Structure formats: structure tokens, C-alpha cells
Amino acid sequence: EPEVTQTPSHQVTQMGQEVILHCVPISNHLYFYWYRQILGQKVEFLVSFYNNEISEKSEIFDDQFSVERPDGSNFTLKIRSTKLEDSAMYFCASSEGMRRGADTQYFGPGTRLTVL
Amino acid sequence: DAKTTQPNSMESNEEEPVHLPCNHSTISGTDYIHWYRQLPSQGPEYVIHGLTSNVNNRMASLAIAEDRKSSTLILHRATLRDAAVYYCILSSYNNYGQNFVFGPGTRLSVLP
Numbered sequence: 001e002p003e004v005t006q007t008p009s010h011q012v013t014q015m016g017q018e019v020i021l022h023c024v025p026i027s028n029h030l031y032f033y034w035y036r037q038i039l040g041q042k043v044e045f046l047v048s049f050y051n052n053e054i055s056e057k058s059e060i061f062d063d064q065f066s067v068e069r070p071d072g073s074n075f076t077l078k079i080r081s082t083k084l085e086d087s088a089m090y091f092c093a094s095s096e097g098m099r100r101g102a103d104t105q106y107f108g109p110g111t112r113l114t115v116l
Numbered sequence: 117d118a119k120t121t122q123p124n125s126m127e128s129n130e131e132e133p134v135h136l137p138c139n140h141s142t143i144s145g146t147d148y149i150h151w152y153r154q155l156p157s158q159g160p161e162y163v164i165h166g167l168t169s170n171v172n173n174r175m176a177s178l179a180i181a182e183d184r185k186s187s188t189l190i191l192h193r194a195t196l197r198d199a200a201v202y203y204c205i206l207s208s209y210n211n212y213g214q215n216f217v218f219g220p221g222t223r224l225s226v227l228p
Contacts, residue, residue, distance in 0.1 A: 004159075033215065043160060043203075045215035056215055091159045101148040101207050102167070105216060107159030 002026040004108035006092050012114045013082055021077045021111045023092030030097035032075045033105065034067065036060070036088040043091065049075065050097065082115045089113075120204045125223040128194045136189040136222050138204030143184050148207050150216070151178065151189045153200040160203065160218075163189065199226045 005024045013019050025032050034046040047057040049067055066078045075094075079086055089110045095103040121139040128134040140149065151163040164171055164178045166187070171178040177190040191198055201221040207214055 035216075035218075042220050043154070043216075043218040045217065048215055058215070093159075101146065102165060103207070103214075104150075104162045104165070105160075107161065110159050 002106075004092055004094055004106050006090075006108035006111050008111060009109070010112045010114070012116065015084060015115055016081050019079050019082055019113065021079075021090050021092075021113070023075045023077070023108055024073050025075055025092065025094030026106055027073070028096065029094035029106075031055070031095045031103070032067075032069070033093040033095075034077045035091045035093065035107075037091065037110075038085075038088045046077070079113075082113075084115050087113055087115045119217075120206060120219055122202070122204055122219060122222045124220065125225065127225045127227060128191075129227050130196060131193050134191040134194045134198070134224065134226075136191075136202050136204075136224065137186065138188070139186045140204070140206055141185045143206060144208070145184075146208055149178070149180060149184075149187050150205045150207060151176070152203045152205060152216075152218075153198075154203070154221070155197075155200045163202070194224075194226045196226050196228060199224055 007022045032049040035043050037043045045058050047061045048055045064080050068076050089112050091110045092108045093105040095105045148167050150165040152160040153163050154160045164173055164176050166178045179188045201223050203218050203221040205216045
């Protein structure tokens with residue numbers, strides 16, 4: 001069964017450093033998403049991406065964040081200058097984008113980001 | 117986004133059915149009801165979704181109230197592997213891909 005993959009599984013970085021989180025969505029999917037989950041809290045939407053541009057973003061997704069689809073398979077989330085409060089689990093998801101309202105999102109296993 | 121309300125936690129015995137409720141009194145006529153679950157240390161996982169009629173799949177059943185203001189996820193025989201946080205989420209028919217708004221969900225504990 002196709003699945004969303006994410007690398008690395010765990011990333012440790014120093015405050016102020018840039019990090020790039022990698023995702024490979026399911027190959028025929030058109031919509032891509034990033035969510036985050038701070039330890040012990042709920043899953044929060046960050047951004048959705050369609051047709052090589054951001055389709056929606058949350059208030060969390062400020063100028064420190066960016067997303068990119070550098071080739072036909074990868075989807076990345078970049079945090080330019082990490083802060084302690086960016087420590088969280090980051091989930092990538094993808095969906096076909098073919099069924100209005102009924103689109104199933106498939107989530108990856110997540111990348112745990114630890115900012116020291 | 118229309119809001120959903122779920123109990124914080126529920127407990128079940130293994131091999132017994134579990135009924136997980138969700139209230140969505142402000143649901144609009146074009147909102148789909150989705151259920152996802154999150155096993156410990158994993159990403160959210162699709163369980164089932166529906167619009168108006170009850171739905172069954174290999175994982176669970178979804179019972180939707182006639183007025184659509186509430187729904188119930190039914191696990192027919194809970195196993196230890198079903199221990200997870202279960203999320204009830206609404207999404208609008210007006211959109212294709214769209215962000216999901218996760219609430220705190222219901223933490224299901226399954227006792228052996």
C-alpha cells in the first residue's frame with residue numbers, strides 16, 4: 001500500500017539554525033500538507049500546497065517557514081531560524097484532491113524536531 | 117470551520133464494542149464527517165468518513181444522526197491495538213484539498 005514517508009525521523013538542532021524536513025507524498029496525490037504537534041497537545045495545521053503554490057496557511061506559518069516541491073516527488077518544510085518553541089512533531093500528509101469534502105489525507109510517521 | 121465536541125477519554129474492555137460519540141451541532145449541509153485516529157508515537161490515520169448515511173468499512177462503522185448534529189464511531193470488537201486518540205473532523209464539500217482542524221479528540225484505553 002502506498003504511504004507517505006518522512007525523513008529524518010528525528011532532527012536535533014541549535015536555536016537559530018535552519019532546518020529542512022523532508023517528505024515524499026503518495027505519487028498520484030495533488031495536495032500536500034504540513035501539520036505539527038507539540039508534545040502533549042493537539043495536531044495543528046500549518047500549510048497546504050497545490051499546483052506548486054500555497055493554497056492555505058495558518059497563523060503559525062509565518063515568514064520563518066517555507067515549503068517547496070523541488071522535484072516531482074519531494075515536499076519540504078524549511079524553518080529558517082529555529083526557536084525553542086518550534087520543538088514538535090511535524091507531520092506531512094497528502095491527498096488525491098479529487099473528492100470535494102471527502103478527500104482522505106494520508107499522514108506520514110512524522111519528524112521529531114528538537115531545538116536546543 | 118464547524119466545531120466538534122468529543123469526550124476527553126473513554127475506556128473499553130478488549131473484545132467488546134466501543135461507541136465513540138461526536139457532537140457537531142453547527143455542521144452545515146455540505147460538511148463531511150471524518151474520523152481519524154492517532155496511535156502512540158504515530159501520525160494520524162484515516163478510519164472512516166460519511167456525509168448522511170451510515171457507513172461501514174473493515175475498520176469501523178459510522179452512525180450519523182438523522183439531523184447530522186452528531187455521529188458515533190463504532191469499533192465492533194476493540195483490540196489492544198485500537199488504543200489511540202480518536203478525532204472527529206468536519207470538512208466542507210465546497211473544497212477539494214483542505215486543512216483539517218483537529219480537536220483534542222477522545223483518548224480510548226482498551227483493557228485486557
